[in-house]
Amino acid sequence: MSFNLNNLLRDNIKKLVPYSSARDEFKGEASVLLDANENAFGSPYTTNYHRYPDPLQHRVKEKIYKIKGVPTENIFLGNGSDEAIDILFRAFCRPGKDNVILVPPTYGMYEVSANINDVECRKVNLTRDFQLDIDGIEAAVDGNTKLIFVCSPNNPTGNSIRRQDIETLLVNFEGLVVVDEAYINFSKLPSFTKDLSEFPNLVVLQTLSKAWGLAALRLGMAFASKDIIAVFNKIKPPYNINQATQEIVLEALDNVTLVNTWIQEVVSEREKLAVALSSLEQVEHVTPSDANFILVKLQEPRALYNFLVSKGIIVRDRSRVELCEGCLRITVGTPEENVALLEMVAVFYGSSSL
Known part of the structure; x- marks a missing residue:
């Protein structure tokens, strides 16, 4: 497959002046900032937030690079994934013209975003063992198919999608394959971020909401080729990650050991x-999970x-x-929360076996 990013981009995005x-x-440090019409007197708060934040979050990205090894x-x-x-x-x-491939059951925001943007969703259900139907996906793809979304580990099923099947899509599909790894920290399988140089049409999504316990801050990550990332930065609002979030995330990212302990627990x-x-x-079946549920x-x-x-x-x-x-999705809580859940499930079923 010969991948050409320029062939995928909408014409108005090619022409867009961000x-x-x-x-x-300007670059570097300054002592007098009179360029952005900010309130020079400060903020009515103990911390001054009167200056606009770094629009490209350089310090946060540097710290993520040190943890994940992605430049x-x-x-x-x-602002979230x-x-x-x-x-x-x-x-x-x-x-109204292009379409994307979704593989239900999967994360619902793909379809919501498609509907908001008036983009057709072509759904190819997972197999009964919650794996990709490669033949079905191939049959659904046409010349206007731009994106294929694969959540792995998958939400709501919790299982990982077979790596070789995702690689099959990456090799044979001329559009972008988006691998959503929101739950990758709870899996023993390697992240696809290690393969960005091999697959120019790969986009990997991750988040600090799950393993890192920062859901309230709404900070998501996308990893891709520098050309794709340049497109993201061209479209995003100028200051999409606020200063408070950047500061808290910088501090949180120093606690890798604690987060790894939580993941093990x-x-x-x-x-x-x-x-x-x-x-x-x-209970008829518990799907083996690589997620936190x-x-x-x-x-x-x-x-x-x-x-x-x-x-x-x-x-x-x-x-x-x-x-x-017939399924409930149950998030893994603290030991005390899990005991409370099991006790109530036992009460409901009239069982004493738990």
Whole structure:
């Protein structure tokens, strides 16, 4: 396959002259900043936030580079992964003309962003073992297919998609393959970020919301070739990551050891939770998970969900999602939270085996 990024871009994006912010127009340090119409007197707060933040988040990207080994020129930071997803549609998909491939059951924001941008979604369901239907995807692709989204480990099923199948898409598809690795920290499998130089049509999405425990800050990451990242930066708002988020993330990224400890604890609790639930005769199947949640097929899922809600325990009802019929998605909590969940599940089913 001969990949040509220019052939994928929308014509208006090729011609787009991005907004040039005040902080883009000079390099280095300055003692008097009178360029951006800020309030020079400071902020009505203990920390001064009266200056606009670094529009390209250089310090944060440098720290991410040291952790993940991905050069800063291959990193885009967004207001959650959702911003990166939306930019992909706006950059590469012509409204009312182009289409993307989704592989349900999968993360719902791909379809939401497609609908917002008036882009057709062609759905090729995963197989019964929650793997890619390569032949089905090939049949669905046409000359106007610009993106294929693959979530791995997948949400809501929790399993990883076979690497060789994703590589098959990357080699044979002329558009972009977007691999969403929001849950990669909980998997033993390597990240596709190591393969950016091999596959010019690869975009990898990750987040600080899961393993890093920074969901409230809304910081997502996209990794791709420098040319694709340049497109992201061309389209994004000039100051899309605020100063407070950048400061907190910089401090948090110094705590790799703590995060790795949490990941180990989550994986350990995940296995305990899966074993305990599997022991119930009312539980039909627990999907092996590489994420921080498990998908459990069980009897009376909606009634159990409502019962748990009444006890102040919230899980996710996926029982009406195709291929997830009869399933609840349960996030792995602390040991105490998992015990509380199991106790209430046992009460609901009238079991004493947990």
